[in-house]
Amino acid sequence: MTNKAITVENITKRFGGFTAVDGISFGIERGEIFGFLGANGAGKTTVMRMLCGLSKPTSGSGMVAGFDMMTETESIKRSIGYMSQKFSLYADLTVRENLRLFGAIYGLRGRAIAVRTVKMLRELGFYAERNTMVKDLPLGWQQKLAFSTAIFHSPEIVFLDEPTGGVDPLTRRQFWELIYKAADSGITVFVTTHYMDEAEYCDRVSIMVDGRIEALDTPSNLKRQYNAASMDDVFQRLAQTAKRNDTI
Amino acid sequence: MKQFISFVQKEFRHIFRDRRTMLILIGMPIVQIVLFGFAITTEVRNINVVLLDPAKDRVTRQITEKLAASDYFNIVGIIGNSHETERVLLDGTADMVVAFDERFDEKLYREGKAAVQLIVDATDPNTAITEINYAAQIIRETQMEMSGISPSGQIIPDMRMLYNPQMESAYNFVPGVMGLILMLICAMMTSISIVREKETGTMELLLVSPVKPPCIILSKAVPYLVISCANMITILLMAVFVLQVPFAGSVAWMAAISLLYILVCLSLGLLISTLVKTQVAAMLISGVLLMMPALLLSGMIYPVENMPKILESVSSIIPARWYIASVKKLMIQGLEISCVWKEFIILLFMAVFLLAVSIKKFKLRLQ
Numbered sequence: 159m160t161n162k163a164i165t166v167e168n169i170t171k172r173f174g175g176f177t178a179v180d181g182i183s184f185g186i187e188r189g190e191i192f193g194f195l196g197a198n199g200a201g202k203t204t205v206m207r208m209l210c211g212l213s214k215p216t217s218g219s220g221m222v223a224g225f226d227m228m229t230e231t232e233s234i235k236r237s238i239g240y241m242s243q244k245f246s247l248y249a250d251l252t253v254r255e256n257l258r259l260f261g262a263i264y265g266l267r268g269r270a271i272a273v274r275t276v277k278m279l280r281e282l283g284f285y286a287e288r289n290t291m292v293k294d295l296p297l298g299w300q301q302k303l304a305f306s307t308a309i310f311h312s313p314e315i316v317f318l319d320e321p322t323g324g325v326d327p328l329t330r331r332q333f334w335e336l337i338y339k340a341a342d343s344g345i346t347v348f349v350t351t352h353y354m355d356e357a358e359y360c361d362r363v364s365i366m367v368d369g370r371i372e373a374l375d376t377p378s379n380l381k382r383q384y385n386a387a388s389m390d391d392v393f394q395r396l397a398q399t400a401k402r403n404d405t406i
Numbered sequence: 407m408k409q410f411i412s413f414v415q416k417e418f419r420h421i422f423r424d425r426r427t428m429l430i431l432i433g434m435p436i437v438q439i440v441l442f443g444f445a446i447t448t449e450v451r452n453i454n455v456v457l458l459d460p461a462k463d464r465v466t467r468q469i470t471e472k473l474a475a476s477d478y479f480n481i482v483g484i485i486g487n488s489h490e491t492e493r494v495l496l497d498g499t500a501d502m503v504v505a506f507d508e509r510f511d512e513k514l515y516r517e518g519k520a521a522v523q524l525i526v527d528a529t530d531p532n533t534a535i536t537e538i539n540y541a542a543q544i545i546r547e548t549q550m551e552m553s554g555i556s557p558s559g560q561i562i563p564d565m566r567m568l569y570n571p572q573m574e575s576a577y578n579f580v581p582g583v584m585g586l587i588l589m590l591i592c593a594m595m596t597s598i599s600i601v602r603e604k605e606t607g608t609m610e611l612l613l614v615s616p617v618k619p620p621c622i623i624l625s626k627a628v629p630y631l632v633i634s635c636a637n638m639i640t641i642l643l644m645a646v647f648v649l650q651v652p653f654a655g656s657v658a659w660m661a662a663i664s665l666l667y668i669l670v671c672l673s674l675g676l677l678i679s680t681l682v683k684t685q686v687a688a689m690l691i692s693g694v695l696l697m698m699p700a701l702l703l704s705g706m707i708y709p710v711e712n713m714p715k716i717l718e719s720v721s722s723i724i725p726a727r728w729y730i731a732s733v734k735k736l737m738i739q740g741l742e743i744s745c746v747w748k749e750f751i752i753l754l755f756m757a758v759f760l761l762a763v764s765i766k767k768f769k770l771r772l773q
Binding site: 167178210211212232235236238241242243245246248249250251255256259260262263264265291317 | 408409411412413416419420423424527607608610611612613614615616666
């Protein structure tokens with residue numbers, strides 16, 4: 159088995175005559191934090207949906223968590239975690255009920271769920287709030303809880319779709335500490351974001367423009383390559399070359 | 407299976423924790439039954455009757471006794487001559503004056519007919535007609551009982567009111583309320599609960615998970631199915647014990663056709679949920695496209711037979727119409743299942759069609 163969590167070869171996705179993703183290739187190491195950047199409409203969401211097994215590529219090939227993207231989407235779904243930009247836990251269920259539900263969805267046994275719940279909530283410092291409804295928690299806590307839920311079943315890879323939208327800087331900082339911790343434990347992190355300071359936290363970053371990956375390297379290499387002071391500069395420079403409309 | 411149980415449990419929690427939903431689900435059937443059964447009733451009770459009976463013979467006495475014995479009429483007085491008729495009606499002593507012919511008994515025997523005049527205050531024509539009908543019915547019944555006395559030559563107008571001889575309005579409303587409530591809970595609530603997950607973003611999470619879409623959908627339907635059944639039992643119990651509507655037919659077949667109707671409504675809800683993106687839209691669509699026609703065109707309030715041809719054809723695509731018709735037949739008229747096979751087949755066809763379309767739509771959306 160290779161040490162790659164994700165390998166993608168020449169993946170294309172067409173919707174009718176429109177090519178949303180135009181033959182991209184990349185590989186992500188196990189335990190890596192991979193930042194996936196791009197303006198709205200660049201094709202980020204489409205790539206993410208294909209990697210999560212929600213849609214199949216028109217052509218190309220790829221392996222996610224050791225399973226074929228074209229034929230083994232069900233197995234892929236079982237080995238990944240997902241957290242979307244919208245806050246996505248059940249607000250009218252308690253912290254524990256949410257964890258139990260998602261544990262059951264991923265086929266964990268009742269006993270394992272109970273043990274993990276206690277361990278996880280202790281680590282987060284949420285144990286006292288285990289019977290609180292999620293809607294009564296502060297937003298930052300909700301976000302952390304959503305992330306912890308996404309990795310509750312110990313997935314190989316966790317996909318984070320703009321996870322820190324609308325969160326204050328301090329909480330974002332704490333959130334990234336959780337991401338680092340997850341990566342240290344061997345979980346591969348695939349994250350999209352609009353915050354360029356967050357891009358600097360990633361091991362490697364790719365920038366998508368018009369359905370193609372225009373740049374892929376570590377943040378420091380990219381800055382050197384584009385002779386830019388920050389990731390924000392790098393991004394601006396590349397995004398300006400886009401021909402597609404933002405609204406696509 | 408374990409996934410499925412967890413999901414059903416979660417759906418029940420959503421329902422029980424949302425006080426507004428709970429209120430709609432539990433309160434609605436009771437409120438509707440009470441409203442339709444008592445408040446919006448079209449029946450008339452306690453009609454004050456004044457008699458003008460110059461004959462005072464056996465037949466008129468018998469009719470008078472019958473009137474007095476019924477729930478609808480109170481005999482409040484007797485007047486001596488027809489000039490007083492207007493007075494008792496105007497001063498409110500009487501709602502109706504029953505005036506018998508002179509030598510009533512004799513006329514009936516000898517001449518083959520005797521007249522009885524029913525005079526009512528017709529400022530409210532609907533009530534007046536109802537009152538006249540009640541009285542005419544009772545007079546006819548008396549005549550029937552005195553069979554042999556009734557001469558063969560007499561013309562009896564065919565005004566029989568089958569199955570609902572007292573024109574109890576609750577008889578008509580109970581099937582209607584059942585059709586409406588089941589539609590509301592199954593279609594509206596199911597669509598809202600699915601669309602809510604789209605709105606909050608949790609649906610995305612479920613689609614990314616290994617859970618199969620049919621499992622998600624089925625787990626949404628189960629709680630509403632359970633609640634619908636509970637509501638149906640509530641409505642039936644209230645109908646029988648509070649409104650005194652007899653349950654003449656087979657309980658098993660009632661349950662069967664109700665389950666079929668529930669299936670139709672659930673698929674409608676599912677279909678709506680695949681068409682809209684917000685809870686408000688789901689509510690509007692179920693409100694305007696489902697509830698209004700179910701209320702107005704299903705035959706619950708206005709008989710389908712009395713509708714203009716075009717509306718009658720529109721009403722035939724409304725599931726509630728067929729359900730209400732079959733409940734009337736099965737429950738109130740106590741007919742055999744063979745009499746509702748047409749309704750049964752139409753509902754079955756609707757269920758299959760709606761389910762097929764909505765599952766296809768749901769799958770398309772996942773692509």
